[in-house]
Amino acid sequence: MSDQSLIRNFSIIAHIDHGKSTLADRILEMTHTVDARGMRDQVLDSMELERERGITIKAQAVRVAYTAKDGITYQLHLIDTPGHVDFTYEVSRSLAACEGALLVVDASQGVEAQTLANTYLAVEAGLEIIPCLNKLDLPGAEPERVAGEVADLLGEDPDAIKRISGKTGMGVEEVLEELVLRVPPPSGDPDGAPRAVIFDSEFDQYRGVVAYIRMVDGTLKKGDAIRAMAAQTEADIDEIGFFTPKMTATDKLTAGEVGYVITGLKDVTLLRVGDTLTTKHHGATEALPGYKEVQPMVFCGLFPIDGDDYPDLRDALEKLTLNDAALDWQPETSDALGFGFRVGFLGLLHMDIVRERLEREYNLELIGTMPSVGFEVTLTNGEELEVHNPSDFPDPQRVAEVREPFVRAQMLMPKEYVGTVMELCQEKRGEHAGMHYLSADRVNLEYDLPLSEIVMDFFDQLKSRTRGYASLDYEITGMRASNLVRLDVLLGGDAVDALSMLVHKDKAYAFGRTLAEKLQKKIPRQQYDVPIQAAIGSNVVARETVKAFRKDVTAKCYGGDISRKRKLLERQKEGKKRMKQVGRVEVPQEAFLAVLELGDK
Numbered sequence: 057m058s059d060q061s062l063i064r065n066f067s068i069i070a071h072i073d074h075g076k077s078t079l080a081d082r083i084l085e086m087t088h089t090v091d092a093r094g095m096r097d098q099v100l101d102s103m104e105l106e107r108e109r110g111i112t113i114k115a116q117a118v119r120v121a122y123t124a125k126d127g128i129t130y131q132l133h134l135i136d137t138p139g140h141v142d143f144t145y146e147v148s149r150s151l152a153a154c155e156g157a158l159l160v161v162d163a164s165q166g167v168e169a170q171t172l173a174n175t176y177l178a179v180e181a182g183l184e185i186i187p188c189l190n191k192l193d194l195p196g197a198e199p200e201r202v203a204g205e206v207a208d209l210l211g212e213d214p215d216a217i218k219r220i221s222g223k224t225g226m227g228v229e230e231v232l233e234e235l236v237l238r239v240p241p242p243s244g245d246p247d248g249a250p251r252a253v254i255f256d257s258e259f260d261q262y263r264g265v266v267a268y269i270r271m272v273d274g275t276l277k278k279g280d281a282i283r284a285m286a287a288q289t290e291a292d293i294d295e296i297g298f299f300t301p302k303m304t305a306t307d308k309l310t311a312g313e314v315g316y317v318i319t320g321l322k323d324v325t326l327l328r329v330g331d332t333l334t335t336k337h338h339g340a341t342e343a344l345p346g347y348k349e350v351q352p353m354v355f356c357g358l359f360p361i362d363g364d365d366y367p368d369l370r371d372a373l374e375k376l377t378l379n380d381a382a383l384d385w386q387p388e389t390s391d392a393l394g395f396g397f398r399v400g401f402l403g404l405l406h407m408d409i410v411r412e413r414l415e416r417e418y419n420l421e422l423i424g425t426m427p428s429v430g431f432e433v434t435l436t437n438g439e440e441l442e443v444h445n446p447s448d449f450p451d452p453q454r455v456a457e458v459r460e461p462f463v464r465a466q467m468l469m470p471k472e473y474v475g476t477v478m479e480l481c482q483e484k485r486g487e488h489a490g491m492h493y494l495s496a497d498r499v500n501l502e503y504d505l506p507l508s509e510i511v512m513d514f515f516d517q518l519k520s521r522t523r524g525y526a527s528l529d530y531e532i533t534g535m536r537a538s539n540l541v542r543l544d545v546l547l548g549g550d551a552v553d554a555l556s557m558l559v560h561k562d563k564a565y566a567f568g569r570t571l572a573e574k575l576q577k578k579i580p581r582q583q584y585d586v587p588i589q590a591a592i593g594s595n596v597v598a599r600e601t602v603k604a605f606r607k608d609v610t611a612k613c614y615g616g617d618i619s620r621k622r623k624l625l626e627r628q629k630e631g632k633k634r635m636k637q638v639g640r641v642e643v644p645q646e647a648f649l650a651v652l653e654l655g656d657k
């Protein structure tokens with residue numbers, strides 16, 4: 057089918073847990089896209105980790121045939137979007153492949169930070185937005201209040217907003233009717249030079265890179281020689297098709313359609329999200345707008361506990377990179393931790409996911425250093441540096457200016473928490489940027505904050521100070537000059553490079569003192585006293601000592617029960633697993649993250 061007037065391309069956008077995947081499942085079920093037997097919950101979240109964590113990481117696209125009440129069968133493409141702040145760019149590209157969006161808001165919760173962020177992205181992309189209040193089956197649902205919030209956000213009539221339950225299916229059909237009526241069909245040129253936007257790409261071990269595309273103009277056919285305009289990649293189309301949600305091969309995709317191409321390329325960076333595909337011969341000369349190379353924003357060092365695993369860690373990173381164009385890494389040597397890699401991520405969730413996959417799927421035991429952001433440094437001789445690792449920070453004498461990334465954060469919360477959240481933002485060097493009421497008692501607070509503070513423990517603090525009631529979203533707004541200094545930690549007199557960090561000068565002393573206290577509790581007793589010092593340059597700002605231990609763990613066994621003794625020794629070994637020998641001192645993984653707990657003294 058290629059009559060554009062019958063195509064509707066849409067996404068479902070929502071705050072985390074508001075029920076996006078459940079609604080998608082219901083739509084697939086109601087349109088018989090997936091039969092009852094093939095139906096498992098959340099068909100669209102295919103990655104194992106994704107399922108386990110209940111979050112959507114990869115955007116997916118399914119073709120659905122829907123016969124509306126007017127008797128016409130429409131071809132709907134449901135494009136799933138990642139639901140997390142780390143993947144904003146991917147969300148924006150998925151939305152660029154659509155003409156409409158279903159905005160799902162949990163009627164027992166209300167408008168949250170990602171509701172706003174995703175709505176803004178959808179408005180920016182010029183989409184027709186159909187709001188739905190979800191989870192109406194819950195006794196705690198407050199559709200009237202939440203309809204008011206959504207109505208304010210979109211300028212809609214609160215009574216016209218759909219009331220649905222993704223769980224029971226109530227109201228879902230009405231939403232599809234509305235979608236067919238209100239979302240405009242695609243309007244590209246079916247006879248023009250082919251142009252398709254890549255809104256996702258993934259690596260399949262057997263088939264190579266699968267690029268998810270939305271045809272904007274013209275036609276792409278099996279066998280066509282194609283070109284990715286930004287990456288300058290050329291390849292032939294081995295297979296072209298669409299998702300039902302199974303991959304279903306076809307001979308061509310034409311303007312308005314959504315599907316995939318397989319080319320045999322082996323590296324996702326060759327077909328990047330946001331790039332435009334055209335044909336090599338008689339192709340388009342102008343790419344579709346909006347392509348951007350994503351930059352890693354958060355960095356951390358990853359080191360194998362057992363140095364022999366270094367080559368395995370490299371292999372594992374290479375494999376993950378095949379499927380993750382946003383992952384960036386290079387070898388790093390640390391005096392303390394040996395050989396490892398400095399890895400760049402889009403954000404903290406991305407970092408957690410990659411670490412977990414390395415440990416789980418590749419069986420690696422890793423020490424991860426404190427996450428840090430990328431800094432820009434201008435030296436006194438005018439030279440510019442990018443610093444991704446605090447231990448590479450130049451001698452302060454040579455530094456003319458340091459700049460760090462700032463974000464504009466939006467925090468939504470009940471009004472009684474505004475005071476405590478403002479206090480938190482001030483502590484984290486925030487600048488107030490705005491505040492308004494969403495409804496009588498819910499407030500949207502905006503602050504400009506350094507990303508480095510968010511990376512530390514901001515989200516946890518926000519959650520704990522608002523008893524879980526606040527939601528957060530942010531976007532990077534640019535670099536700003538800051539007065540930062542490097543704080544070093546010395547164990548047994550030796551500086552441990554992996555524990556260095558950049559902190560604001562005004563906070564450095566207090567920070568150093570608390571950090572030394574935390575480390576003193578984290579580092580187990582050893583055969584001798586271990587002095588811990590925090591220093592800025594040669595200036596020691598704090599000092600603590602881990603006293604030598606007096607008792608042997610096995611001393612209590614009286615040498616009698618040999619199996620018990622072995623067990624104890626084994627347990628001790630187990631506990632040591634996540635230890636790293638740093639000079640003469642054994643340091644556990646948690647010490648490297650001690651700084652994350654500085655807030656909750």
Ligand SMILES: Nc1nc2c(ncn2[C@@H]2O[C@H](COP(=O)(O)OP(=O)(O)OP(=O)(O)O)[C@@H](O)[C@H]2O)c(=O)[nH]1
Binds near residue numbers: 139193
């Ligand atoms: N009672 C009720 N629960 C629902 C409904 N829709 C979703 N849920 C539940 O809400 C939780 C989150 O639903 P999901 O569909 O996973 O939410 P999501 O928005 O896809 O979440 P992310 O993928 O993390 O963005 C799950 O426990 C669902 O079972 C509904 O209509 N009624």
